[in-house]
Amino acid sequence: MEAVLAMVIGTLYGGGLYLMMRRNLVQLIIGLGLLSHGANLLIFTAGGLRRGGAPILAEGETHFAAAPSDPLPQALILTAIVISFAVTAFALALFLRTYQTTGTDDVNALKETDP
């Protein structure tokens, strides 16, 4: 199964980057979104897919009867999801503001600051 997911991850990374190399600001940010999905899935997969239940103890128990899925990658991904949400939201505001200021959403037109 992991091999399939590995290819999905590859697709997400490749697709994200392809979009980032387009000329529209919207595509840039959507590309970033794909990229962060790819990174999250990568952590999830590389951390090892254990086909167990949720890492939540039932009430009254003190030990997991069967090994549940690995909780640590889940915690990391949770953090990563929220961070990328915040950053995406900021980027949205930035791009919106840029569009309002420069009047273009063409990335190629934004080259004044370079020599």
Next chain:
Amino acid sequence: MTSIILRTATRYMFPPLLVFSVYVLMRGHNYPGGGFVGGLFAGSAFVLHALAYDVASARRLLRLDPRDIATGGLAIALLSGLPGLLDGGAFMHGIWWDLHLPGFELHLGTPMIFDIGVYFAVFGVLLALVFALGEEG
């Protein structure tokens, strides 16, 4: 048309969403849930309101500036790390109290207070973002 449906839905959804968000927050330590999701639900209630009516009305409903709420959440989270120091532990060392209230027992710890901080931070942030973007145009 859609707006009427949405408004009606919002009217019914709004209070349960808020209550549900607190519920998700409080049980997060033992069941799926927690401050993140709780905060997101609470924020969603107001987002829904903003979409159904407008941002200004949602702001009025909230009264507080969402950035202050986020800051407050951050402050709660930061402060929750300090009691552990008094106990001689490291920063963010968990301290737990058993509160015997009439009727039921509450098992309360600094990590849960931390989670409450997360709840408010996420709640405030979400609204600040949505309001700011919603007020454009």
Next chain:
Amino acid sequence: MTLLPALPILLPLAGAIACMLLRRHGALQRGLNILFSVLILGAAVALLAAARDGSILVLQAGGWPAPFGISLVVDLLSAIMLVLGGLMAVAVSVYAWFDMDEGRMRFGFAPLFLIMLMGVNGAFVAGDLFNLYVWFEVLLTASFILLALGGERPQLEGSIKYVALNLLSSAMFLAGVGILYGMAGTLNMAQLAVAIGQGGQGGLVTMVAVMFMMGFGIKAGMFPLFFWLPASYPTPPAAVSAIFSGLLTKVGVYALIRVFTLVFCGDTAFTHLLILAGAGLTMLSGVLGAASQHEIRRILSFHIVSQIGYMVMGLGLFTALALAGTVFYLIHHIVVKTNLFLVAGAIHRLKGSYDLDELGGLYRERPYLSILFMVPAMSLAGVPPLSGFFAKLVLILAGLRAGAWVVVSVALVVSLLTLYSMTKIWANAFWAPAPEPAASDRSGMDRATWRRFLLPMAALAALTVCFGLFAGPVFGLAQDAAAQLMDPAGYIRAVLGGQ
């Protein structure tokens, strides 16, 4: 030790919270900004004092033993970086007191500044790879906003490039973290060092190492990954450029040093050679970029790139002397570069321009400002006996001892070109007569205020001179830090406790 190593993170957060709550009070925030910068510096100095004898301070957050909780680790390198960060924070916050406009102040300059410091400091003390990622995100997000705050067109354009490329770098870093976790089942750097040191994964480690090299290389501004830097650094207000130039890329360098001395040191013939080659190209490409520019902050920005090459060169050579050179270079560079950007800001304040064609006559009009430019500029170019000379000398010495002729030759040529660009600024902005004699002073400050305004620059310039004249103790510190880096066992023992 239950709190001290966390203070560099918590103090700025507390300050930021206070500033956010007081966001309507610009003046109060200016004061709080300075106050908390001083406090951070104090905490950093205390940490350096504690780590000076070679002991490594470890705080296990939440009291969870490593590798299960998050370890905050302060070794000598971390402590040095923290102190430098604190110094720059104080200098720049004082500068911002005078220079930052009210609008930016009310829309969060102070909290963002402090949060950025929080991220920077967090990166310096993180003993856990994912935690390092989080601190990187903290400092990056804060820097995104600081860069764009104010919303002038060049700022926005620069920000887009900065944001896009740095998020790309974060994605690579995060992917590396994920794979590393998959291999070693831990995120604690000390335990990762143990796990990878035990071997068995061979080539995969090298591949992951390259991922980290890319991720940190982008943040450090190495060739050919530095595009975002010259595109964005010259755009925000002077105080922002200054703190960026002093600290941000250096966090990338710090992270490179940390992981490539602690975790990835099994295949140095490949990884460190790659780093060395990157260092040489970075130096050269950056300095050529600088030579082609005609605007002070652009010149300085390209020079950051070039100087990063020197710092990374020490890591690539990977000897104790070379690493000591890198540490010394970091110390030197952070002080000097921040200072140069501040001086550039003062020039802009005075003349309303950064463009060399529009500047002139400053040597005649402003002798003190001239000295304040000359000292860091010549230090950057490596004129003895300023700090930059010793920094370069150590690296060249280390390079010659290691027989790395090519990179040493590049380093020597680059230092000549650095001198060239510094004299270009000097000759055009200071020596040459002003193109139009009328415009003399736009600063809007009286003499006394102007003097106070120059105070942070004077302090940093004095520091540069001291680092040169008293290079002995400073270099001794760098050597001790390098010795710790060359002996990861001490770090591992301190974190994991005798395992």
Next chain:
Amino acid sequence: MLVLLTICFAAALLAPLVHRAFPRRAGTLLAAAPLAVFAWLGAALPEVMHGHPRVEAAPWVEGLGLEAAFRLDGLSMLFALLISGIGALVLLYTQGYFKNHPQQGRFLMVITAFMASMLGVVLADHLLLLFIFWELTSFTSYLLIGFNHERAEARQAALQSLLVTVLGGLFLLAGLILLAQVAGTWRLSGILGQGDALREHALYLPILALVCIGAFTKSAQFPFHFWLPNAMQAPTPASAYLHSSTMVKAGVYLLARLHPALGGTEAWSTLLTAVGATTFLAGALLALGQHVLKRLLAYTTVSALGAMVMLLGIGTTDTLKAMAGFILAHAFYKAALFLVAGGITHETGGETSVDQLGGLRRAMPFTFACALLAGLSMGGFPPFFGFVAKENWLHAIGRHPGLVAATMAGGAAYVLVGLSVGLKPFIGRRPEHLHAHEIPWSMRAGPLVLGLGSLALAFACGPAGHALIGPAASAVAGETLPVHLHLWAGFNPCLAISLATLVLGIGCYAARPLFGRAAGRLAPLVRLGPDAAYRGLLATTLRFAGWQTRMLQTGILRDYIRITVLTAVALVGAAFLHAGGIRGEARLSPLSLRIGLVSVLMVLATFTTILAKSRLRSIMSLGVVGYSMALLFTFHGAPDLAMTQLVIETLTVILMALAFHHLPVFKHGSPARMRAIDAAIAIGVGAAVTVLVLAALHVQTPTEVSDYYLDHSQALAHGRNVVNVIIVDFRGLDTLGEITVMAIAAIGAYALLKLRPGKGDTP
């Protein structure tokens, strides 16, 4: 000696303050510092001349083995006396020369700092210390040459001299480091004793070459000589000091210093003799055609420096003595002539050309006297010290016909220049427009002392040889050399050659206009000279710099992303090849239908996103990717993740819709070729990532850490939801950072949308 240098540097730092407090006496007051040095040196002279050098050392940077180590032997003594003595005179002279000049304080500061640095060069006993002072002289001379900074020529000349000397300095640094490495010590006194071992070492030739390049650039040897005449943009006191008597001799000093260690080989003598002789003749030849006072002097300085290197290169005991004598003679007459030239220009209101000068003897009798003394010494007329030195030189080179002929030719040029500066401006008819006064008192000490000195030394040549020249030559040779100088050595072939040279020189002087015209005709050739090469090289470098920067820093974000991504793919690929593929057993779980279906859905949604032509469609398909992620999380026992992902995805779609509502449809397409290239890059990335993940799956993940969480979550952290416990407790610090990121992102987005340049500021 450290104390002396500290005094001098302190004097430099105080100079502007002294000047502000005593505007008319600043030079005199500051001259106290070099005079103190001079007196101290004088006191040490008896000891040193008998072969007992003074040594002192203090630690500086212990980690580098850098010490503040000084050593005063015969060679250092000769140079130090000249530096401090002439330094004091120049400071006095400056006071008059820059009377009422607003920047006199700065000039005094820099020239005093230069003096201190130069003293450091000749006193240092540690290679690095020597280098530090060496660079400081380059740097201070940059400031001095560019002193008239509002003139573009001055700035260019300053830059040129800086770049050339610092370039040489870098070679020198490499050479010195290698030298120390081979010798095993930084201390000069230690290195000089190891000559034999050094000369046989494999690195001997590289060291020699590197050190020589450093010395040649500093001492303006061919083909690096061009910066020195251009450096005449400096104010005259600086020229007199730096470009005749001190700084340019640093290279000669260094070579002489290292002679016991590096000298005496075939390579040494060939290189030094050839370069020195070329410089000697070229300088003399170029001097013939000049008419500007200072340039006449500058070219003969180049020539004289060449002569010193040549004599050093020949390297017999006699030539070493001759060299030491010539250094002394040259310092006296050349500094005096520069000061005279400065006086003339100063008092005639800026006249610099010999051709425009004449008949000043009445107006400036004092200057005339000094000028004549120095000029005759330069020409080698008896009874001046220049004559003694010349005799000694001729004696040393013996009968070698080539050298004798060269000496005669060069000597003739010196006669011409000596007379042109020392005689020509004062005799003949005064041009009508020329008005002049005598130089003021404060400017008289220098020319007088140095001019008279040229005469007095000749009569005291015996003691001078014994006390100064002998010890200096001994230090260069590495053995004790007695020196006996005589003003009158009797009739011998040397005298005949000397006299013949004088006659030839006077003839040349008479034919001076001829040379001027010839030089005018040959002027186009200068375009092929090293000066042009310097400019060409600089321009080429800058063009290349501009080109590479335009190529790299295009300003287009997509290019940046492309290059970054390509680099990543290339490096990961290289690492993959280096590692030789993946080894080990993959740990794969069995295929599952529902996961397979979700995977297919995700891939399809990704492609829809990529190919979408409208904003809404791309946002929606991105949402589908997110919801599929949530499904995957559900299938793998991650309810917290699934829930969060679900809400976040919804909110993201809402936010994007809110924001993109304002943006136009996608209208900027790329050409097909570009799209293909990008697709290729993207596929490369996808493949690289896939391989990485697969490779990671070949390693069994240890579960120690997650087992700890699972086992202790309930007992130690009082929570049954392990993921939540990790987030708020085990790894709570991450979460603290994370909500900080969120908070500032919100503040940032808010500020970005609300704060506009030029608009009001209501938070």
